[in-house]
Amino acid sequence: MGPAQQLMAAALEVRSERAKLLAQNVANADTPGYLARDINFQSAVDAMLSQEGAQSADAATTVVAQNMRFDRNDVDLNQQLAKVDDNALTYVATLKLYGDSMGRLMTAMGS
Numbered sequence: 787m788g789p790a791q792q793l794m795a796a797a798l799e800v801r802s803e804r805a806k807l808l809a810q811n812v813a814n815a816d817t818p819g820y821l822a823r824d825i826n827f828q829s830a831v832d833a834m835l836s837q838e839g840a841q842s843a844d845a846a847t848t849v850v851a852q853n854m855r856f857d858r859n860d861v862d863l864n865q866q867l868a869k870v871d872d873n874a875l876t877y878v879a880t881l882k883l884y885g886d887s888m889g890r891l892m893t894a895m896g897s
Contacts, residue, residue: 791891794884796834800827801877807847808873811866818857821849822866 787795804825814820825847854860 788891791884791887792835793831794880794887796831797827797880798877798884799834800825800830801873801880803830804873805870805877808866808870811861812863812870814859815861815863815866816859818859820859820861822861823847823849824869 804827807823807825811820811822811824853862
């Protein structure tokens with residue numbers, strides 16, 4: 787696998803982990819004291835590419851303290867749903883590029 791494919795594979799893994807975090811944020815929108823979390827995409831991909839492995843997404847996870855409510859919960863449901871949509875669209879686009887790239891690689895290899 788070439789560098790472009792490695793980058794896309796890492797991006798897909800980070801997007802998948804981010805989807806899980808965003809789902810947790812949405813699920814805990816009404817949980818007192820819950821703070822929204824997110825992944826710093828660039829840091830997570832960089833860590834994965836530098837062979838730090840599966841813990842890279844966890845290491846790039848940040849608590850995003852914003853507009854704290856009286857119950858000490860900072861989840862803005864509309865903002866989180868917009869992030870879910872954006873992440874899903876980016877995941878699908880990256881997956882398409884990855885699939886096309888791997889198809890070209892297989893064709894070049896004569897398979």
